[in-house]
Amino acid sequence: MKVYFDEDCDLALVRSKRVAVLGYGNQGRPQALNLRDSGVEQLVVAGRSGERPQAEGFEVVTPSEAAAWADLAVMLIPDEAQAQVYKQELEPHLRPGSALAFAHGLNIHFKLIEPRPDLDVFLVAPKGPGTALRQLYTQDTGMIALIAVAQDSTGSAEALALSYAAALGSGRAGILPTSFAEEAEADLFNEEAVLWGAIPELIYAGFETLTEAGFSPEVAYFECVSEVKLIADLIYERGIAGMREAISNTAEFAALQGGARIVTADTRTEMRRILREVRSGQLAQKLIEDAAAGYPRLKESRAKAAAHPIEAVGERLRQLKQ
Numbered sequence: 635m636k637v638y639f640d641e642d643c644d645l646a647l648v649r650s651k652r653v654a655v656l657g658y659g660n661q662g663r664p665q666a667l668n669l670r671d672s673g674v675e676q677l678v679v680a681g682r683s684g685e686r687p688q689a690e691g692f693e694v695v696t697p698s699e700a701a702a703w704a705d706l707a708v709m710l711i712p713d714e715a716q717a718q719v720y721k722q723e724l725e726p727h728l729r730p731g732s733a734l735a736f737a738h739g740l741n742i743h744f745k746l747i748e749p750r751p752d753l754d755v756f757l758v759a760p761k762g763p764g765t766a767l768r769q770l771y772t773q774d775t776g777m778i779a780l781i782a783v784a785q786d787s788t789g790s791a792e793a794l795a796l797s798y799a800a801a802l803g804s805g806r807a808g809i810l811p812t813s814f815a816e817e818a819e820a821d822l823f824n825e826e827a828v829l830w831g832a833i834p835e836l837i838y839a840g841f842e843t844l845t846e847a848g849f850s851p852e853v854a855y856f857e858c859v860s861e862v863k864l865i866a867d868l869i870y871e872r873g874i875a876g877m878r879e880a881i882s883n884t885a886e887f888a889a890l891q892g893g894a895r896i897v898t899a900d901t902r903t904e905m906r907r908i909l910r911e912v913r914s915g916q917l918a919q920k921l922i923e924d925a926a927a928g929y930p931r932l933k934e935s936r937a938k939a940a941a942h943p944i945e946a947v948g949e950r951l952r953q954l955k956q
């Protein structure tokens with residue numbers, strides 16, 4: 635796979651553009667700050683509440699004003715709000731040949747947004763949370779990003795995507811080409827079946843098994859929760875085989891006994907089912923429905939997570955460390 639770095643990107647391109655960042659949340663704020671520090675001078679933020687971006691030195695406009703002014707509008711409001719904002723506030727105002735950028739492929743891939751054909755449409759998806767995107771940038775490194783082009787009406791959509799990614803700092807780490815389809819489907823699959831879906835459930839199940847058997851919640855927490863950071867750091871730094879070298883033979887032997895009994899053939903069958911659902915657009919549809927109803931399912935799962943006994947233990951242990 636071709637990987638692009640700073641030397642493959644023309645930073646002057648995005649610096650010459652009028653850039654509007656829509657949303658000032660997890661991604662919007664760090665992206666706007668990184669763009670400004672990379673010398674993008676014609677830069678505004680558009681969103682609902684403008685207090686924070688204003689306090690941090692940005693001009694704040696409405697999404698329609700941003701669309702009429704910008705050469706490049708970057709969609710960094712929640713995925714489930716993007717289609718309506720695009721239809722009502724951006725599409726009527728975006729100038730012909732301007733560019734629309736996304737940080738996640740969902741809305742384009744599942745056709746919730748079908749952009750005007752004269753627009754350039756590209757994806758720059760940093761592979762991690764916004765806090766880390768900003769932190770890495772300030773440490774003179776960067777976060778790996780995926781890029782893709784869905785529409786290239788001007789002939790320079792890819793060059794602008796690379797330039798934008800470089801302005802986020804990703805050219806220091808690596809910029810990898812993908813497609814909207816691949817990014818959207820792989821990202822949603824991982825969110826549902828691996829990272830945010832499965833790992834917390836595994837942690838709950840382990841914690842509950844130990845505490846139900848009479849182990850102290852503190853010991854159960856250290857074993858099943860705190861050590862997640864150790865394994866994540868080791869895998870990140872050395873890969874899975876390398877991680878095994880850094881743990882004791884005892885831990886390694888235990889892993890070989892237990893791993894395949896927890897993640898079984900049934901688990902893999904279920905993963906393939908989840909992937910089919912993701913690819914059919916079912917997950918995206920359910921998200922949109924939940925948002926339209928005022929997020930009943932998201933609210934319920936947040937309340938359930940907050941009430942789990944594991945949180946009180948975690949709170950006590952975090953206080954001990956201070």
Ligand code: NAP
Pocket residue numbers: 656657658659660661662680681682683709710711712713715719737738759760761762763764
């Ligand atoms: P977020 O933090 O939830 O976005 C919040 C921002 O969007 C706030 O500024 C909010 O304004 C504004 N907003 C919300 N609803 C709006 C509406 N209807 N009209 C106008 N502005 C609205 O979103 P996010 O997590 O950064 O995600 C943004 C995009 O980045 C998504 O496509 C996501 O998939 C992608 N992405 C996110 C991450 C991540 O780290 N979270 C990583 C990679 C990619 P108020 O403050 O006024 O509510």
Ligand code: MG
Pocket residue numbers: 821822825
């Ligand atoms: Mg993701």
